[in-house]
Amino acid sequence: MQGVKLTGNAMSRRDTKNLTRFWNGRCSQGLSLMHADFQTQEFAPHRHEELVIAITEIGGSVIQSRGVVDNADTSALLVFNPGEPHATWMGASHHWRYRSLYLEQSALDDLSHALGTDRIPYFTCNWIADPELVDLLNALHLSLDGEHDPLLQRELMIRSFGGLFNRHGSGGLRVEPVPYDRVRVAKAIEYIRVRLAMPISLADLSNTLDLTQFQIVRLFKRTVGMTPHAYVLQLRLDAARRHLAAGSAIGEAAVAAGFYDQSSLTHRFKRAYGLTPLQFAKAART
Incomplete structure (x- = not known):
């Protein structure tokens, strides 16, 4: 589907400095995507029910999670586990354009089956420097934002998340509360x-x-x-x-x-x- 520009309510003007498009992915049920172009956006502390992956295209921002502050830029991808609180603001950057993927449990179950694993790994780092994965995930996002090619989209889905889980997932070794x-x-x-x-x-x-x-x-x-x-x-x-x-x-x-x-x-x-x-x-x- 075609995305929509970020607007306020019917009585407000369009926010030309902060534009987003949001849509559902075709290659997996429970997958949704966003393409954002921000100049002034500040995200309050929040969390998502989904696994969230973000790839920066231009500029960057400041990310705070687990008491650690990192800079989001084009050199790495951001990963937030389901339910993991985080906050984002522009910092010294005047422009942040990025693509993000949101995977609900149904999409994660689909990936588990496709990858032959019985568990989705936990990610101990939110900031992951892996240029190959950045390119793969960006290609996946672009394919889901363009021409409908189910085989290519599914292939990119499996390759990118297979690499992410195998290279950077902890295998679920998460410290739980008592x-x-x-x-x-x-x-x-x-x-x-x-x-x-x-x-x-x-x-x-x-x-x-x-x-x-x-x-x-x-x-x-x-x-x-x-x-x-x-x-x-x-x-x-x-x-x-x-x-x-x-x-x-x-x-x-x-x-x-x-x-x-x-x-x-x-x-x-x-x-x-x-x-x-x-x-x-x-x-x-x-």
Whole structure:
């Protein structure tokens, strides 16, 4: 499909300094792509449910993840594991143009089967210097942005991700929180999910887990890498995406996901993903 330029709501002017296109990939269910051209964009701390890969075409930006700050540029690719918090800003760069791929669980399962592995590796580094992979992933993205050639697209998909997993994946050797922490945060997350469309407070979580509010904040930072507020916001963005993909109007999706109104959803959505709910909804329904 043809992408759409990043715009505000119907009453606002087009943002000519920050342009994006977002669409679904053809070679794997659960794969979506974005081509972004930014001059002023700043991404608030956020995370994606998908595995995210980004290749810089022009310029660069500053990436913060795991307490480490790196520069995104054309010499390397960026990889963010599903659920991994990160933030991005322009820094000293006046221009950042990049291509990104988002792989939902269905796309990862498809890759696992195609590559003959029973697990998707965890990536211990967000910044990976591998010129061959940069070229392969860029070729894959371009092929999915141009002429429809299923054989070429599938070949590039397998080659690029096979190389990424084999050369840079950890094999899933991930440091997990201690079991007791996992149990407590799972209880908190279940409480949040059930009440997502309603107001949620630290006091509510404190009473539910019999912990102080300070302990609740530390528990979330320690186990999921985000504050409770940031995590609730992300779950609401996830829910809004599902409602939009199912055909809900933006205002309806906002309320159902727990946002105050459509404007609040649009603001948060653009800060987290660099595109508007309308762009996402159009791509999801194509």
